[in-house]
Amino acid sequence: MTDKKLRILIADERHEQLLHIEKLLNRLDYYRIAPIRTFDELVLLTSSATQSFDLLIVNKALGVPYGIDMRQFCRARPHIRHALFYDSPEPSLELMLHSPDQPVRACLADPPDAGSLSLLMSIIDPPAQWASLAALSWLHGPARQAR
Template sequence: MINKRLRIMIADPQHHQRLRLERDFNRQGYYAIAPVSSLDEMLTLLACGGPGFDLVLVNASLGAHERFDLSTFCLHSPQVGQAVIYALPH
């Protein structure tokens, strides 16, 4: 059975991409979604403590701009359950 209470973070610098992903999740019944637009926002929200996120979707460009290793961070962060790091064509 699908758990509709999953906590999801969408980290993407493009507003329309965050909005599209959030709407797609909403259509499936997921509403605990935190959209963020920068690496700083993502790291701040993850550092706040609390239950963390079951799923983090992050655009690879957020880490590339700051030479931040998103993969290693997501693998070792206790606040990230599962992560999907994606890249969009320009």
């Protein structure tokens, strides 16, 4: 079950790419999405103490004209919890499996597809521990008779 309250920010200069990623997220039942097209908008939205984002999905090239490394930018922004960078020459995943409260930082060589977004969301928004047991009929069987 997805957390309907997750706030997601997508940043890319290409409008078509923004729409594509937003549709992929919608298919995964995420709808609190803000698409933006400029680095200035990104700075503005992530500087506010009243707004925070659970996930930033950003084209790494967005900061290049400003001499900004997007990974460093995100580390310096406490209002960005997790980040996915794409169009990156050095794909990687920074994830500490022993500490699920740590932020995830992932880099993809290409824009995210349905599979990579699904995998990322399963890491940052894992299903409830007992959600899969709800469908088991023996849990919902007839009440035990009093002895």
